[in-house]
Amino acid sequence: xxxxxxxxxxxxxxxxxxxxxxxxxxxxxxxxxxxxxxxxxxxxxxxxxxxxxxxxxxxxxxxxxxxxxxxxxxxxxxxxxxxxxxxxxxxxxxxxxxxxxxxxxxxxxxxxxxxxxxxxxxxxxxxxxxxxxxxxxxxxxxxx
Numbered sequence: 001x002x003x004x005x006x007x008x009x010x011x012x013x014x015x016x017x018x019x020x021x022x023x024x025x026x027x028x029x030x031x032x033x034x035x036x037x038x039x040x041x042x043x044x045x046x047x048x049x050x051x052x053x054x055x056x057x058x059x060x061x062x063x064x065x066x067x068x069x070x071x072x073x074x075x076x077x078x079x080x081x082x083x084x085x086x087x088x089x090x091x092x093x094x095x096x097x098x099x100x101x102x103x104x105x106x107x108x109x110x111x112x113x114x115x116x117x118x119x120x121x122x123x124x125x126x127x128x129x130x131x132x133x134x135x136x137x138x139x140x141x142x143x144x
Contacts, residue, residue: 020044020066021073031090034077038097041070045101049108057116064123067105071098071130078134085137095138098131 020040027033048063074094078085085091105124109117 021070024073030077030081031083031088034074034081034094035090037070037074037077038094038101041067041074041101042097042104044070045104045108049111052108052112052116061116061119064105064108064120067101068123068126071101071127075130075134085134086139086141091134091138095131095134098127098134102127102131 021037024033024036024040027036044063044067048060048067051063052060078088078091078094081088081090083090102124105120105127109120109124112120
């Protein structure tokens with residue numbers, strides 16, 4: 001009975017994920033939309049960790065892919081804002097949050113079974129690449 005309740009809970013956690021990014025479309029400010037997408041990514045990573053610990057590996061890996069999609073959505077929103085990365089607090093927040101996500105993804109990979117690690121590590125590597133890209137945009141000046 002408890003297992004059935006856990007499965008129902010895990011299933012209910014995964015249903016809104018497809019619509020979560022669509023729900024962010026209502027935010028007209030692209031920088032705030034990016035901020036919300038990274039908050040969503042953190043929540044999805046928390047959910048993936050909990051689901052993985054409950055034993056539903058396939059759903060947890062789908063959540064990991066949702067984390068990557070949310071991070072990509074955030075970067076796309078920041079780029080679409082047209083603001084100078086050196087003068088935008090949202091770029092710095094995005095850099096900090098992607099660094100945190102990469103660290104937490106590393107912890108998740110370390111706690112996962114050996115055969116489940118490659119997908120998690122691939123997601124972590126992608127998030128680290130996004131982090132490095134954001135950091136480059138913040139620190140490097142454009143040549144005139």
